[in-house]
Each structure stands twice: as C-alpha cells, then as structure tokens.
Amino acid sequence: MSTPHEEFDLPGTDLARAAYRLAEESEEAYLFNHSVRTYLFARGIGHDQGLRPDEDYDDELLFLGCVLHDLGLTEDGEGGQRFEVAGADAAARFLRGHGVAEDRVEVVWDAIALHTSPGIAGRKRPEIALVHLGSGADVLGLSVDRLPASLVHAARRRLPRLDLTEAITAAIVEDAKADPRKAPPLTFPSLLVAEYAPEHAGPTWRQLTATPDPVG
Structure with missing residues (x-):
C-alpha cells in the first residue's frame, strides 16, 4: 500500500x-x-x-x-x-x-x-x-x-x-478547563468554552470593561 x-x-x-x-x-x-x-x-x-x-x-x-x-x-x-x-x-x-x-x-x-x-x-x-x-x-x-x-x-x-469535529472541540475545551490561561478572553478557545463548558467560561466583554475609569 x-x-x-x-x-x-x-x-x-x-x-x-x-x-x-x-x-x-x-x-x-x-x-x-x-x-x-x-x-x-x-x-x-x-x-x-x-x-x-x-x-x-x-x-x-x-x-x-x-x-x-x-x-x-x-x-x-x-x-x-x-x-x-x-x-x-x-x-x-x-x-x-x-x-x-x-x-x-x-x-x-x-x-x-x-x-x-x-x-x-x-x-x-x-x-x-x-x-x-x-x-x-x-x-x-x-x-x-x-x-x-x-x-x-x-x-x-x-x-x-474519524471524529474530528467532536474530538478537536473536546481537546480545546478540556485543555482550557485544566488551565484557564489556554482560553484567554475573546479568543477562539474562550468561545468554545463558553458554549461547551459555560461553568468554566472566563469574563465577558461587559465584565472586562466594567472597571472604573482611570483617574485623569
């Protein structure tokens, strides 16, 4: 072969x-x-x-x-x-x-x-x-x-x-669940985590921007 x-x-x-x-x-x-x-x-x-x-x-x-x-x-x-x-x-x-x-x-x-x-x-x-x-x-x-x-x-x-779609999604999500640094906010991995493991999701855009304005 x-x-x-x-x-x-x-x-x-x-x-x-x-x-x-x-x-x-x-x-x-x-x-x-x-x-x-x-x-x-x-x-x-x-x-x-x-x-x-x-x-x-x-x-x-x-x-x-x-x-x-x-x-x-x-x-x-x-x-x-x-x-x-x-x-x-x-x-x-x-x-x-x-x-x-x-x-x-x-x-x-x-x-x-x-x-x-x-x-x-x-x-x-x-x-x-x-x-x-x-x-x-x-x-x-x-x-x-x-x-x-x-x-x-x-x-x-x-x-x-093989089982590409399911397997690659699971691999990315499991990586992020084990180490949240692998799914920083607003990235593709964070999008998958929010959909497939929302209990592990990081901060949303609204949460990220809900900070006091810097003192001028």
Whole structure:
C-alpha cells in the first residue's frame, strides 16, 4: 500500500519528513489526519487561486505550517498559552532544533498562531493565508467547493476524518478547563468554552470593561 507521501506527492525534504514524523508520533490519529489534509486542501486552494508551489509560495514552509499547526493540542504544546500560540512555539522549537533560519521559523510561527484568525491570516503572505484556508476547508467545509472532488474523496479515504469535529472541540475545551490561561478572553478557545463548558467560561466583554475609569 502506498504511503501518503507517495499517494499525494507530499514534500520530501529531510525537514518535511521529520515534521511529518513528529506530527504522526505526537498527535492522535484524528488530529494527524486533519493536519495532513489541511496541507492537501491548502495546496489545492492555492492552485485554484493560480498560485504555483515554489514559485508563488514556498511549498516546504506551507507543509510545515500545515502538518505542525495543531501541536498545541499535544504534550509538546504545554505551557499556558492558547493552543494556536502553544503550537506555534512548539513548531518553532522543532525548527530551530533542525537549524532552520529564523526568517523561515517566523513564517511558520505566524501561520500556526494565526490559523484560527479570519480577516488577519488571509491578508498575510501565501504560506500563512493557505494554512488558514486549508484548515478551515477541512474543519468547517469552507471553500471545499473550490477543490477537485477527487482530491477531497481521496484525502478523506486515505486520511479519514474519524471524529474530528467532536474530538478537536473536546481537546480545546478540556485543555482550557485544566488551565484557564489556554482560553484567554475573546479568543477562539474562550468561545468554545463558553458554549461547551459555560461553568468554566472566563469574563465577558461587559465584565472586562466594567472597571472604573482611570483617574485623569
């Protein structure tokens, strides 16, 4: 049976393969499959936009941003930050440990930290914007109609969704319940906590702003 690298022509550099192994070894199957599908869908959306790999964007950086974008939901992402930032920090540690130049580390960090930030990630360079779009396509179905149906079917067959929606929601919420610092007010994790575990919800906007005016 072919591997995902062979079937989908994933980047084959030593660094890309090391990142793939890190995600495969540290993430549960539902999360690892999502991470790889995110790349496939990101690359497909880029093609739909007329973007050419390694001409209009760095394909290795896109792959690294996609395959590592949910490290914040693994043990590598511990540290009291929301999962997007924890994952970006974990990816940066991994890349620096492999001698990656700091300007390339910064692109991957931004791509991961901003992948749940609509209206921001899309305004950044293609590698960052496409991680956001690929993740949104896989989790929410956004822009899936811009992808070839054959790609979507092949990705979901080889890398099944399993219980992605329920499992990733539970992982984010449980992280925040164990450490409230992982769901700071007005963030995506805090939105999930307010909906799925309201007894653990942090302060609302009204509560945050209900403070005396500073003395002038």
